Amino acid sequence: MTDPMRIRAQVAGDKATVRVLMAHEMETGQRKDAAGKVIPAWFIQEVSATHNGKPVLSAQWGPSISKNPFMQFSLKGAKVGDKIAITWVDNKGEKRTDEATAS
């Protein structure tokens, strides 16, 4: 079960600023619980973005990224109404894609 992302894409001139908030625990695998047992690592490993279906960004993430991460990038040539989709895959193989329309 994954929670939805919040994606906002605002067009200004020939660029759009895309801001993404992802809901994820991002466990490093370094922490221990109250009983002293290591909490298994659980974090987003891959992030990718598409603009009207065309890949525009891909990133490899690790355990040093914060919980509930925020990502921002600017996208050249985006227009109002364009579809921007973000996908993440975590180290357990869980995957989530959400889409937003640029405004």
Added chain:
Amino acid sequence: MNARTVKPGIAALALLACASAGAQTKSSADGIAEYRKMLEDGNPAELFEAKGEALWKEKRGPKNASLELCDLGKGAGIVKGAFVELPRYFADTNKVQDLESRLVSCMEALQGLNAAGISSTPFGRGEQNNVTALATWVAAESRGLKFNLPQNHVEEKRSYEIGKRVFFFRGGTHDFSCASCHGEDAKRIRLQDLPNLTKNPGDGIGFAAWPAYRVSNGQMWGMQLRLNDCYRQQRFPYPGFGSEATIAVSTYMGVNAKGAESIAPSIKR
């Protein structure tokens, strides 16, 4: 241009040295304000808001009902503006309730969930997470509105008086009260400014800032958890979720904050 600015630069430095203590506290407070501003753009509280809104509408529990008929004080199902008038007296439970304890009452009455069970669940587990998400969404629906708690019912006045006593009650191993830290202007703990909660501390400060997302531990905190953690820091016994003491202190702070604008859900260090 450089040569022209050198001299005033030196003068400013000398001035700074004279007023170093005052200037330094100011600049670190400004630094924190700047940090919060930067984080506002991507406040993860929004994720909890979205979750809370979905939970409000979702049919759950043994009665398979949503919370859309929950009366938060302004009538069944009215959410907007409810947050800035809580805690208040509710005739059906015959109690003064804050947002979180009221939500739990609704979850029992409408959805058939076990209120006592939820109240005794530790923060951050099971249904408590849902209560926090719901509270975050309900609070967000009143963003920008001003606090105006009702004080007409005798129970509401009583709650305020109890809250005032609780606020000034000293005890524990450190002989602390809420007022030890929050009873005067311009106090701080390490680099955090402490609001004076015996009066209106200003828009979006103190009672008007929670629920809030805490960046340092990545948790969403409602007022109940905020207060219970205050008690932990005072080395007091844990009053517990939805206890009369925490609701009374909330009433005290909420009434004092009359006219303050709510910015909840906010983001905290």
